[in-house]
Amino acid sequence: MRRSAFRRSRGDAPFRLASTGAGVVLLAIMAAIGVFLVVKAIPALQANTSNFLTEKIWNPNAVEPAFGIGALAFGTVLSSFLALVIATPVAIGVALFISHYAPRRLAAVLGYVVDLLAAVPSVVYGLWGVVFLVPFMRGPSEFLNTYFAWIPIFGGDQVVGKSMLTASIVLAIMILPIIAAISREVFLQAPKTQEEAALALGATRWEMIRMSVLPFGRPGVISAAMLGLGRAMGETIAVALILPATFGISFEILGPNGNSIAANIANGFGEATAVGRGALIASGLVLFLITLVVNMAARLVIARRKEFARAA
Amino acid sequence: MAKQIEVSGLDAYYGAHKAIEDITMTIEPRTVTAFIGPSGCGKSTFLRTLNRMHEVIPGARVEGKVRLEEQDLYGPDVDPVSVRRTIGMVFQRPNPFPTMSIYDNVAAGLRLNGRFSRSELDGIVESSLKGANLWNEVKDRLHKPGSGLSGGQQQRLCIARAIAVRPQVLLMDEPCSALDPISTLAIEDLISSLKTDYTIVIVTHNMQQAARVSDKTAFFNLAGQGQPGKLIEMDDTSRIFTNPGMKATEDYITGRFG
Amino acid sequence: MTTVQTGIQPISTGRRVKDRIVQMLVYLAFAIAVVPLLSVLWLVVKNGIGRFDLEFLTHSMRNIGARDAGGGAYHAIIGTLEQVLLASLIAVPIGLLTAVYLVEYGPGGRLARWISFFVDVMTGVPSVVSGLFVLAFWVLALGMPFSGFAGAMALSILMMPVVVRSAEEMLRLVPNDLREAAYALGVPKWRTIVKVVLPTAFTGILTGVMLAVARVAGETAPLLLTVFFTDSINNDPFNGPQMGLPLYVFDQAGRPTDTAIDRAWTGALTLILIVMLLNLVARLIAWWRSPAKRGS
Numbered sequence: 018m019r020r021s022a023f024r025r026s027r028g029d030a031p032f033r034l035a036s037t038g039a040g041v042v043l044l045a046i047m048a049a050i051g052v053f054l055v056v057k058a059i060p061a062l063q064a065n066t067s068n069f070l071t072e073k074i075w076n077p078n079a080v081e082p083a084f085g086i087g088a089l090a091f092g093t094v095l096s097s098f099l100a101l102v103i104a105t106p107v108a109i110g111v112a113l114f115i116s117h118y119a120p121r122r123l124a125a126v127l128g129y130v131v132d133l134l135a136a137v138p139s140v141v142y143g144l145w146g147v148v149f150l151v152p153f154m155r156g157p158s159e160f161l162n163t164y165f166a167w168i169p170i171f172g173g174d175q176v177v178g179k180s181m182l183t184a185s186i187v188l189a190i191m192i193l194p195i196i197a198a199i200s201r202e203v204f205l206q207a208p209k210t211q212e213e214a215a216l217a218l219g220a221t222r223w224e225m226i227r228m229s230v231l232p233f234g235r236p237g238v239i240s241a242a243m244l245g246l247g248r249a250m251g252e253t254i255a256v257a258l259i260l261p262a263t264f265g266i267s268f269e270i271l272g273p274n275g276n277s278i279a280a281n282i283a284n285g286f287g288e289a290t291a292v293g294r295g296a297l298i299a300s301g302l303v304l305f306l307i308t309l310v311v312n313m314a315a316r317l318v319i320a321r322r323k324e325f326a327r328a329a
Numbered sequence: 330m331a332k333q334i335e336v337s338g339l340d341a342y343y344g345a346h347k348a349i350e351d352i353t354m355t356i357e358p359r360t361v362t363a364f365i366g367p368s369g370c371g372k373s374t375f376l377r378t379l380n381r382m383h384e385v386i387p388g389a390r391v392e393g394k395v396r397l398e399e400q401d402l403y404g405p406d407v408d409p410v411s412v413r414r415t416i417g418m419v420f421q422r423p424n425p426f427p428t429m430s431i432y433d434n435v436a437a438g439l440r441l442n443g444r445f446s447r448s449e450l451d452g453i454v455e456s457s458l459k460g461a462n463l464w465n466e467v468k469d470r471l472h473k474p475g476s477g478l479s480g481g482q483q484q485r486l487c488i489a490r491a492i493a494v495r496p497q498v499l500l501m502d503e504p505c506s507a508l509d510p511i512s513t514l515a516i517e518d519l520i521s522s523l524k525t526d527y528t529i530v531i532v533t534h535n536m537q538q539a540a541r542v543s544d545k546t547a548f549f550n551l552a553g554q555g556q557p558g559k560l561i562e563m564d565d566t567s568r569i570f571t572n573p574g575m576k577a578t579e580d581y582i583t584g585r586f587g
Numbered sequence: 588m589t590t591v592q593t594g595i596q597p598i599s600t601g602r603r604v605k606d607r608i609v610q611m612l613v614y615l616a617f618a619i620a621v622v623p624l625l626s627v628l629w630l631v632v633k634n635g636i637g638r639f640d641l642e643f644l645t646h647s648m649r650n651i652g653a654r655d656a657g658g659g660a661y662h663a664i665i666g667t668l669e670q671v672l673l674a675s676l677i678a679v680p681i682g683l684l685t686a687v688y689l690v691e692y693g694p695g696g697r698l699a700r701w702i703s704f705f706v707d708v709m710t711g712v713p714s715v716v717s718g719l720f721v722l723a724f725w726v727l728a729l730g731m732p733f734s735g736f737a738g739a740m741a742l743s744i745l746m747m748p749v750v751v752r753s754a755e756e757m758l759r760l761v762p763n764d765l766r767e768a769a770y771a772l773g774v775p776k777w778r779t780i781v782k783v784v785l786p787t788a789f790t791g792i793l794t795g796v797m798l799a800v801a802r803v804a805g806e807t808a809p810l811l812l813t814v815f816f817t818d819s820i821n822n823d824p825f826n827g828p829q830m831g832l833p834l835y836v837f838d839q840a841g842r843p844t845d846t847a848i849d850r851a852w853t854g855a856l857t858l859i860l861i862v863m864l865l866n867l868v869a870r871l872i873a874w875w876r877s878p879a880k881r882g883s
Contacts, residue, residue: 110616251713
């Protein structure tokens with residue numbers, strides 16, 4: 018500094034380079050994920066004797082490999098969608114409880130309890146699911162099958178504990194804290210002035226929430242649900258332990274049907290041949306693309322909400 | 330429709346902090362009563378105790394009595410929701426519901442309180458908007474969002490929303506502080522015309538405004554930082570501004586402090 | 588509305604009842620959410636405490652037959668600690684520097700927008716896909732062996748976006764006055780960042796890192812594809828298959844004997860204790876720094 022008053026500091030350029038470089042490395046990793054999954058999937062896809070997109074069977078280790086994503090993608094979407102249907106209403110309730118119903122001091126503690134739910138590793142939920150929930154679900158599943166078989170999803174001749182329904186319930190428990198945490202944040206941001214406007218008109222607490230909190234929070238809740246959906250689709254271990262790993266397409270969620278892309282990777286990796294590994298990588302690529310689309314849609318909704326919040 | 334409010338020995342707290350102490354006053358029907366005083370003297374807090382909005386803030390509570398025609402607002406079997414339905418409020422910043430149209434904003438309170446036919450609703454929305462001097466400006470765009478209006482129009486929309494449910498008292502918490510002078514004038518005209526039907530209580534920082542619109546003025550003050558606010562005196566507005574009974578009032582009005 | 592009503596007008600019973608019903612539903616939702624958590628914790632403690640002994644913590648599964656009792660998770664605990672440590676060594680510098688770029692150098696630039704967007708995308712990468720990527724890249728393309736390090740790479744991909752986002756948030760909380768005060772004294776930008784900005788945000792960043800560590804410590808799927816399995820102790824994360832605690836639980840849970848299921852529960856208990864401990868430390872750090880924040 019003293020020798021030449023306006024000389025640039027010697028450390029600045031390297032530090033700037035390092036931090037920019039770190040960001041570029043991050044971009045490179047994302048690109049590499051796409052590239053290497055494609056490169057390693059191609060030989061297996063070329064060896065495939067069946068149509069990858071429509072085939073239901075997964076038999077890549079045979080001499081004449083035949084495998085397709087059909088049944089797996091169906092199972093992934095069905096289980097995640099069911100999980101979302103179960104989790105979202107409960108998560109909204111939990112978020113409202115913490116943001117608008119629980120006493121202020123209790124709310125912070127309860128928020129922490131919900132965060133704890135998110136911290137439990139998925140393999141623990143899987144273990145709990147397979148040892149406790151699978152036997153436990155037999156009764157309720159029989160009940161649904163006996164009295165509600167007229168609803169197609171509860172129909173079918175076979176009722177088992179290791180079913181799509183059980184897997185979806187475990188998934189729902191796992192994505193609930195994410196949806197609840199984001200919804201809670203959005204509900205807490207609802208403008209106090211509008212809540213007071215509703216109360217001053219003589220609204221009850223629920224009417225106030227319906228008039229000012231829910232309209233404000235709707236985009237946030239939608240994107241939270243979509244992030245939860247993305248999480249459910251990628252969830253591997255719990256589903257691998259619970260789903261029966263069959264390759265059929267059936268809406269009968271109480272029966273021994275169902276598998277998912279992620280669970281199939283976990284279950285099939287151990288005995289996979291070279292083509293088998295490539296096939297699993299190809300299925301992983303499909304999973305990556307599906308979750309990518311779901312997550313980007315969720316981000317778009319969030320981004321639009323930010324603009325809305327700024328305009329208001 | 331106008332009512333007489335009687336307050337006796339009212340204290341209001343935020344947690345352990347006492348914000349106002351021992352307030353006793355009578356608010357006459359079909360008059361405009363203005364609350365004036367320095368910042369932090371508790372005039373807004375007191376206003377919010379009159380329709381039980383004070384207790385919406387966590388940890389806030391009230392001791393004492395507020396009677397609306399012999400009925401204690403804080404009685405054990407009184408639902409705060411019904412109190413707020415009976416005593417309307419307009420806030421410092423215009424707060425129309427941003428996702429609702431102008432029409433729906435005005436109809437919001439009515440829809441809570443029961444079923445109305447379309448024509449009944451149309452009639453009440455029109456008369457409320459006319460009552461708020463806004464009808465001519467918005468009659469062609471009733472189904473556009475209320476957030477598209479100017480600040481002054483939004484505040485008149487909020488007044489229309491408040492009078493649509495036919496409250497017996499209208500509380501206004503510095504309704505012009507976020508508005509430009511022309512909008513302020515429009516609101517002040519509106520207040521004068523509303524007092525033939527409503528009992529109006531207005532909190533204001535602006536002493537000229539208090540002098541212009543009110544019949545009665547109450548002056549609040551606090552002894553010092555952290556002390557509760559108190560009612561110093563209340564009298565006819567003309568008397569408060571020309572010949573106040575207390576030295577503190579005179580000092581405040583002549584601008585010697587506050 | 589046609590008659591003039593006086594006094595306080597009560598609201599209709601229907602509205603009151605509806606308000607009550609919603610309140611009950613909201614309370615019920617919370618109860619429904621808490622029940623599985625309690626059930627999981629209760630079963631893990633009840634079934635796991637039996638084998639939570641010295642043998643479990645100090646022995647591997649080597650030479651333990653399919654139907655034998657005994658054995659432990661020492662090899663898995665060692666593996667998890669090494670893998671998570673290595674993952675942090677990769678993810679924390681990259682994540683932290685990326686956050687510095689986004690907050691201090693990048694704002695407004697196109698590169699920063701791209702990075703920010705892909706950090707979001709990365710947050711959504713399923714853990715099994717990060718495992719597949721390391722498998723495709725490290726094991727299949729480069730021909731490297733399954734190892735703890737391969738697992739650590741997969742975990743680091745999951746950690747990075749979490750570290751970036753939490754560090755970014757903390758750096759943005761550092762008041763601009765501090766930066767300007769340093770610049771005004773003639774301190775160069777990089778020294779300002781290293782000496783003023785990072786220390787101010789340090790505890791917050793640490794909390795974020797701990798939460799990221801806690802998250803990946805429980806990941807199973809990426810390990811399955813990169814670390815493979817072993818029943819023996821392998822202290823070298825760079826050479827040969829290792830074990831990880833989540834993998835151990837998955838492995839034992841898939842075996843048909845009761846003794847294996849018992850080991851799975853105890854493994855789950857150990858895993859939860861580690862994860863909860865990390866979470867607790869993270870919250871304590873956050874809590875410890877919050878009074879200072881309020882004071883300033």
